[in-house]
Amino acid sequence: MIAPVNAGHARRNNILTLCAGAAIALLLWQAPGYIDAYKIRIINLIAINAILGLSLNLIYGMGGMFSLGHAGFMAIGAYVSAILIITPDQKQIMWILDPIAPWVRDMRAPFLASLLAAGIVSAIFGCLVSIPVLRLGGDYLGIATLGFSEIIRILITNLTPITNGPLGLKGIPPHASLLMSYGCLAVMLLCMTRLMRSNFGNVIRAVRDDEVAAKTMGIDTLKTRVLVFTLGCFGGGVGGALMGNLITTIDPKMFMITQTYSLLMIVVVGGLGSITGSVVGAVLVTTMLEWLRFVENPITIGSLNIPGIPGMRMVIFSVLLIAVIIFRREGIMGMREFSWGWLLRDGKRGGTQ
Amino acid sequence: MRKFLLSLLICIVVSSSAFAADDVIKVGFFNCLTGQNAFGGQLELEGVQLALKEFPEVLGKKIELVVVDNKSDKVEAANAVTRLINRDKVSVIIGTYGSSLAIAGGEVAEVAKVPVIGTSCTNPLVTQGKRYYFRVCFIDPLQGAGAATYAYKNLGLKKAALLVDVANDYAVGLANFFKQSYTKQGGEIVSDMRYQSGDQDFTAQLTEIISKKPDIVFLPAYFAEGAIVLKQARELGATFRFMGGDAMDNPEMVTLGGDAIEGFLYTGFAYAPDMKDMNPVAKKFTENWNKAFPGKAPNGNAALGYDAFLLAVDAINRAGSADPEKIRDALEKTKDLPTVTGVTTLDSDHNPQKDIGVLEIRNAKKEFVGTVIPE
Numbered sequence: 001m002i003a004p005v006n007a008g009h010a011r012r013n014n015i016l017t018l019c020a021g022a023a024i025a026l027l028l029w030q031a032p033g034y035i036d037a038y039k040i041r042i043i044n045l046i047a048i049n050a051i052l053g054l055s056l057n058l059i060y061g062m063g064g065m066f067s068l069g070h071a072g073f074m075a076i077g078a079y080v081s082a083i084l085i086i087t088p089d090q091k092q093i094m095w096i097l098d099p100i101a102p103w104v105r106d107m108r109a110p111f112l113a114s115l116l117a118a119g120i121v122s123a124i125f126g127c128l129v130s131i132p133v134l135r136l137g138g139d140y141l142g143i144a145t146l147g148f149s150e151i152i153r154i155l156i157t158n159l160t161p162i163t164n165g166p167l168g169l170k171g172i173p174p175h176a177s178l179l180m181s182y183g184c185l186a187v188m189l190l191c192m193t194r195l196m197r198s199n200f201g202n203v204i205r206a207v208r209d210d211e212v213a214a215k216t217m218g219i220d221t222l223k224t225r226v227l228v229f230t231l232g233c234f235g236g237g238v239g240g241a242l243m244g245n246l247i248t249t250i251d252p253k254m255f256m257i258t259q260t261y262s263l264l265m266i267v268v269v270g271g272l273g274s275i276t277g278s279v280v281g282a283v284l285v286t287t288m289l290e291w292l293r294f295v296e297n298p299i300t301i302g303s304l305n306i307p308g309i310p311g312m313r314m315v316i317f318s319v320l321l322i323a324v325i326i327f328r329r330e331g332i333m334g335m336r337e338f339s340w341g342w343l344l345r346d347g348k349r350g351g352t353q
Numbered sequence: 354m355r356k357f358l359l360s361l362l363i364c365i366v367v368s369s370s371a372f373a374a375d376d377v378i379k380v381g382f383f384n385c386l387t388g389q390n391a392f393g394g395q396l397e398l399e400g401v402q403l404a405l406k407e408f409p410e411v412l413g414k415k416i417e418l419v420v421v422d423n424k425s426d427k428v429e430a431a432n433a434v435t436r437l438i439n440r441d442k443v444s445v446i447i448g449t450y451g452s453s454l455a456i457a458g459g460e461v462a463e464v465a466k467v468p469v470i471g472t473s474c475t476n477p478l479v480t481q482g483k484r485y486y487f488r489v490c491f492i493d494p495l496q497g498a499g500a501a502t503y504a505y506k507n508l509g510l511k512k513a514a515l516l517v518d519v520a521n522d523y524a525v526g527l528a529n530f531f532k533q534s535y536t537k538q539g540g541e542i543v544s545d546m547r548y549q550s551g552d553q554d555f556t557a558q559l560t561e562i563i564s565k566k567p568d569i570v571f572l573p574a575y576f577a578e579g580a581i582v583l584k585q586a587r588e589l590g591a592t593f594r595f596m597g598g599d600a601m602d603n604p605e606m607v608t609l610g611g612d613a614i615e616g617f618l619y620t621g622f623a624y625a626p627d628m629k630d631m632n633p634v635a636k637k638f639t640e641n642w643n644k645a646f647p648g649k650a651p652n653g654n655a656a657l658g659y660d661a662f663l664l665a666v667d668a669i670n671r672a673g674s675a676d677p678e679k680i681r682d683a684l685e686k687t688k689d690l691p692t693v694t695g696v697t698t699l700d701s702d703h704n705p706q707k708d709i710g711v712l713e714i715r716n717a718k719k720e721f722v723g724t725v726i727p728e
Contacts, residue, residue, distance in 0.1 A: 252520065310391075
């Protein structure tokens with residue numbers, strides 16, 4: 001449903017969006033001078049998790065395709081980007097098990113090109129996989145995509161001349177600065193809001209809500225779903241590449257099913273099908289996991305001395321998650337989105353836009 | 354809900370009021386205290402805590418140990434090190450079990466210029482080209498060659514087979530270095546079988562290995578999977594011996610493996626709680642451990658945690674300050690420091706030149722057989 005917005009409001013909203021964007025950019029640009037590297041790292045991780053959450057939300061929340069294969073697409077993106085930006089000399093030293101394939105060693109690209117390549121390669125794989133797999137629905141689709149993600153991981157583990165096998169890659173240049181991560185997030189947000197507000201956005205929702213009805217309306221549902229899945233995989237690849245650049249080392253074990261679960265958690269906690277929700281989810285999950293670390297430290301309250309228990313923060317985190325699921329089953333944002341109209345309370349509140 | 358928020362608020366106030374005074378020297382510790390490698394990280398933490406009890410002070414200041422969990426996860430490992438450096442402002446860091454985690458944490462420490470002492474991260478890549486990463490354990494090429502030398506020279510076994518977890522960087526590395534050294538010495542690898550972490554059934558690979566009639570099978574596994582392999586091999590009637598690496602050194606191994614583990618050989622650090630002619634540091638460590646944790650045998654990981662702490666204290670003493678840069682310089686010059694796992698001298702790559710110990714399970718107990726010089 002597209003909320004009726006009059007021209008004056010639309011112009012005001014655009015100006016507000018621009019101003020907010022500029023303010024955030026300024027803050028991020030100045031941030032390294034004021035806050036320590038630890039906080040910067042967490043803020044950076046939020047952006048990357050938001051990108052990954054958004055891309056999974058596009059597939060699962062908006063497209064209605066239950067995919068458990070996101071870690072696999074992240075892995076493809078991370079490896080493509082890393083191989084392209086590590087220098088040939090560095091690669092030569094790192095391959096200590098099998099000699100590196102010469103064409104892999106000599107591949108080079110600047111960072112932005114590698115990011116794009118990461119997205120495109122992931123998208124190609126996503127497209128190839130989705131054509132047969134998307135004929136399945138529901139849980140079966142989940143199982144098939146999970147299988148695909150495992151295949152990717154095992155291929156990476158065993159293709160030692162190309163990927164350095166289980167040893168992984170290290171010394172990836174740290175290109176994922178705050179501005180870079182948030183720049184990517186901004187582009188992603190812009191593209192996704194435009195996409196979901198367009199007519200194609202309505203087609204996507206129609207296919208998700210009732211495939212038979214959509215077919216009757218003359219929509220090519222398989223094509224729509226393949227396209228949405230491919231776009232989601234592009235985002236997954238870019239997110240994986242940024243993640244690799246942030247921690248500067250990758251190995252196949254990073255991309256196990258638990259990685260997909262933590263993304264799924266971000267999407268579900270934020271609200272399935274809500275762009276704002278994925279961002280909120282990324283902020284909450286990333287900061288809570290770090291902030292809750294204090295419960296693992298020894299705490300002294302008066303004469304009471306509680307020794308630190310490792311793993312305690314995961315227990316508390318799980319309790320919080322359960323609380324969210326019980327009290328807000330549809331996630332924190334549900335299907336709602338943030339809008340200036342909602343914030344400034346003009347006309348009717350909210351709307352599904 | 355309000356009560357809950359209130360209690361949360363109290364927690365924050367309490368935790369943030371626990372700020373540190375100036376008269377302490379902070380030592381950070383990041384390790385896998387939860388997750389798949391928790392068994393190793395926990396033992397190392399206990400080793401470090403034991404050493405802290407013995408050496409609570411350095412340069413007349415109290416040492417404060419800041420413990421952070423890395424959940425056996427790379428992203429968390431990098432976060433943990435960043436937190437230790439920026440929030441807790443530690444002077445030196447100890448950790449971790451698992452080379453891939455050490456690599457992730459090391460990249461952060463390298464940028465922030467804070468020295469890290471690795472406990473049991475044996476992959477050569479951990480310290481390769483790094484200014485701020487050191488370690489107290491030997492590296493895999495040395496260990497693999499040591500195992501090969503012991504099998505070929507000391508035992509005189511000419512035909513070996515490999516059974517390797519291909520999803521495990523440690524196992525793949527170690528097997529590779531074993532193979533190189535063993536074939537160079539004149540031995541023959543008759544079978545090279547693989548499996549994936551998490552597999553439960555190894556009968557197919559074992560049947561294939563049995564048909565090739567090797568004298569010894571090199572199994573660089575973690576102890577949980579290793580014990581299952583040994584059990585299944587005995588059930589299939591295998592008569593050859595098995596040899597493993599330092600990751601098999603865990604008190605649980607004997608419980609898991611039962612009778613099948615009898616006669617199992619593995620390379621590890623030159624330390625066992627029952628060994629004869631123990632060095633004085635090891636003796637003291639064993640005594641203190643038995644007092645602190647009665648009924649639980651110490652292993653190589655605990656000893657390495659203890660050693661890493663000794664290295665840190667020694668470096669702070671020689672640096673004469675809590676400045677990370679000065680500690681780094683002092684660490685680089687670590688020479689002839691008596692530690693539990695032998696005398697520690699760091700080479701130019703920040704790796705110690707340590708004896709490779711060979712241990713054997715006899716009568717459900719690990720026994721120190723001797724040391725081996727790798728070829």
